[in-house]
Amino acid sequence: MKDALLYEGKAKQVFQAKGKPGQLVLSYKNDATAFNGEKKANFEGKGRLNNEISARIFTSLQSRGVESHFIERLNETEQLVHETEIIPLEVVVRNLATGSITKRLGFREKTLFEPPLVELFYKNDDLGDPLINDDHAKLLSDITDLELNQVKEKALIVNDRLSSLFASIGIKLVDFKLEFGRKADGTIVLSDEISPDTCRLWDLETEQKLDKDVFRQGTGNLIEVYEEILRRLEGLSW
Ligand code: C5P
Incomplete structure (x- = not known):
């Protein structure tokens, strides 16, 4: 499903999608940060929740005419998106x-x-x-x-x-x-x-x-x- 890790941010990792040029896999992490990274914690289940919530919101926006990079939710913590x-x-x-x-x-x-x-x-x-x-x-x-x-x-x-x-x-x-x-x-x-x-x-x-x-x-x-x-x-x- 995914190839090389391209980038790791505070809340997500970004991978090249395997065999799908121009597409990426976003992997939602359980990490939470605030105040530009000064406050940090890890919450079991946060990645799954944000992946699902974000997927639902992008899907809803798409059905209401707002295009985004979102393609589909792949599993509990990952979604497929267009590379931008x-x-x-x-x-x-x-x-x-x-x-x-x-x-x-x-x-x-x-x-x-x-x-x-x-x-x-x-x-x-x-x-x-x-x-x-x-x-x-x-x-x-x-x-x-x-x-x-x-x-x-x-x-x-x-x-x-x-x-x-x-x-x-x-x-x-x-x-x-x-x-x-x-x-x-x-x-x-x-x-x-x-x-x-x-x-x-x-x-x-x-x-x-x-x-x-x-x-x-x-x-x-x-x-x-x-x-x-x-x-x-x-x-x-x-
Ligand atoms: O901190 P502030 O009041 O400027 O945040 C405005 C909105 O932008 C809030 O909903 C906050 O969650 C969001 N935000 C964010 N990432 C940041 C800064 C703000 O998602 N780096």
Whole structure:
């Protein structure tokens, strides 16, 4: 199923897919990191949960017209994807203020962003993934003006689709991070993963946090809340 390990990140390994040029196997790890790798832990079952949750979300987005690198889930912890060259940008969409924006700019917790706010960060661990503007993004990531606008538009479309998907299972999509990659034909598609590692997900009624913040803040059981997300997604018909 897989050949050489090409890259190992904090939450996933990336392998060449055996006998399938242009395709990769993403293997989801049980490792969790926060604060740019300063806080680390290993949670049995996390890789399986994020692989399954991310696969369901990409499948749902594809059925709603949002193309991504995702091809299929292969087994408990692995998925097959199209090879892309990752664009070193983290595109964050925020519906409510929480997390870094409250500290960085002083927005009051839960301030509503209407329209949703899009922020760009430079994906660079050594620099601590700094916030950047459009001009920085174009200089740092070999992306044209038009492509950058398309990426931001796509991020807002993903926000629309995912906000209604999560609302239908009693969850508020507070914010999330996307990554994009360039396919061999030059087109840019949604890439990486979409999971409780990369989204803030709050129960609509209780505002209970059902995402990685329980690990970042040490306020809950990560596996239990990720299982709750998967359980609710399983209740949806595709
Ligand atoms: O920390 P911050 O408030 O900027 O995070 C915004 C959103 O982006 C959160 O949903 C967080 O989980 C996600 N994020 C991520 N990877 C990062 C930074 C943020 O998935 N490196």
